[in-house]
Amino acid sequence: MKEIEEVFGRILGSTIRAAREKAGFSILKLALIAGIDRSTLERIERGESIPSSFTLYKIRRIVPFDLTAIFDKVEKETHHLDLDQK
Template sequence: MEDEAALNARVGATIRALREKTGLSMRELARRAGVSQPFLSQIERGVSAPSMITTYRLAEALGERPGALLPAPDGTGMTVVRAGEGREIPVANRPDAARGRALVMQPGNPLEVIEYVVAPGEYLEEWFALPGDMAVYVVDGRLEVEVEGAGTVVLGPRELVAHPASARHRWRVHGEAPVHVLLTIAHPPEGPTLRPPRS
């Protein structure tokens, strides 16, 4: 696995290349994605890594899926992610944000699989909404899933909820134990327009 600095540099270069391809200035992309221009500059230079919410907002502004902002995998089309591998991405741009591990998030792939192990007190309550369908599977612990217009459900080990990803949704750790979750998102084949709600 390449080190974090090298990976951040490749992610930044990919975002810069996509921005230039679309003809957007750094200022305009930052405005559309709801981030500051200095922060976008840090991302493009590989100094900072985008959070999950920032990745989705940049992808929306660029007309791409989130996976398009990450480097393409090497190999023959088979992806194996070992324990400890995968791109670690915080949920939000804040120090107490929960961190996910992107197991599948690649250019051209409509499937995303992200693993979370979240302790009580870590920030997880960001609202998300994006095209496609999603399923949340709890490996261990308890997770509260709130879906706007559909209600709230608490999942325990080996339980799953599926819903349209376009419905605004957020999660909370339920109880005092960490929760281990697998999130699967199937984006529509025709493509992008990801819309994490502005807070």
């Protein structure tokens, strides 16, 4: 993965995990309700996998979080990179 993708995956995963925990859901419960595989959700939360836009939509419908804040955090952490590194 390129550095920007790693940062994005890490921030997205930790944001989803925090939203899930705040809502009081286990990984298994959120995965079942969202209709996604538990192992997929685990990889997303660890930042090892970036979900499709539809998977992200399904997760966000159940445990809302601010997508704009994720983009802002990624930009803040990666603003020093040249565009070819992003």
